[in-house]
Amino acid sequence: MGSLMHLIPVTDPADPRLAAYTSIREKDLTSGHGGRFIVEGKVTLETLLTRSRFAVESLFLAESRLAPLADLLAKVPADVPVYTAPQDIMDQVAGFPMHRGVLACGLKGDIPLPGEFISEDKPRSGPLLLLSDISNHDNTGACFRNAAAFGAGGLLLDERCCDPLYRKAIRVSSGASLFLPYAHGGTGLDMVNAVLNAGYTVWAMTPRAEAQPMQSLPVPDKLAILLGAEGPGLPDALIAAAEPVRIPMSAGFDSINVATAGAIALAHVFGEKQG
CATH class of the missing domain: 3.30.1330.30 (Ribosomal protein L30/S12)
Structure with missing residues (x-):
């Protein structure tokens, strides 16, 4: 001691x-x-x-x-x-x-921007989780916890997201934000474009009816799952830059907590890879 x-x-x-x-x-x-x-x-x-x-x-x-x-x-x-x-x-x-x-x-040290993170010459197993405009510390912490549980290779957060090293976010993440690699900063579109340029397919999670049901899609080898703020959801520009994907829900209900949506998507991908 x-x-x-x-x-x-x-x-x-x-x-x-x-x-x-x-x-x-x-x-x-x-x-x-x-x-x-x-x-x-x-x-x-x-x-x-x-x-x-x-x-x-x-x-x-x-x-x-x-x-x-x-x-x-x-x-x-x-x-x-x-x-x-x-x-x-x-x-x-x-x-x-x-x-x-x-x-x-x-x-805290130096936290990379999403573009810097994605350009690092490091092999990353598992999907990436992309967060845009997630300003609630509980949701951010829960997203990190879910990412750790379902084998995500890292998280990218745009400049409108709260800091995952805020005390409450760390606690809600069960410490996952202390060890999972992540980047933070820049615009949401810059983040999405950086991932696309690196050869990833981006699933923009949205309740829009024209979005493809998640279970109907093959899981790409390089996948990024994009989540937006509760309420407004993802802006049109981010959805247009990516592939709109929805989680099928009961008729008349199309909204769940953003961290829950991320958990469902990550668990689906994790299960497909395990299978």
Whole structure:
């Protein structure tokens, strides 16, 4: 448990070393200079320490969590500070009751644009999941979780999507946004064109009646599944650039949650490939 030798007790909620953890409900660290992100809970901390592609800057733990987490803390790099405080101090820093008593701060680093991501000379197994204008953190996190469950090779997000490293998105993703490769930025059309130019077929998921039923189509070897915002759905330009595909539903009902639609499409493709 080498990391326990580097425990740093904190007794003042205004300690400047804990600035990244202050009032985390109200702020998003990911967009600032030298962007950081916060993970919360044992599951995501374990992912951050064992599977993540991101560097760890620090940990902040309630004193009561040290003993139960001893085996996991042994995986903390020796140069990473582990701040610890009584539960009431931790609650004051975070701005709300931290029932799990487990926080960590990671370093975002450089996230590629979709065009850069797709041009990387790396073999990618599984379909790509493309997200356009998904601004809800729960939906974004769920899309990452679904992508991990059904073998996606990566995710591309346009500039109108929220950051998948936002604290709530990470939690909803069950830590998948920490290890699944992804790109973020640029317009939706730029994203789609980059994928098309790389030889992918793009299925634009839409409830439009003229779209082909998903089950009637062969699954291409290189497939990208495109999802748009709930409500407005995908804009005409993106649908026109891709192949419109729909999930058959009961008469009189044509709308499901965007993450659910992505899960159905990914599960269908996963099943076809397994078969």
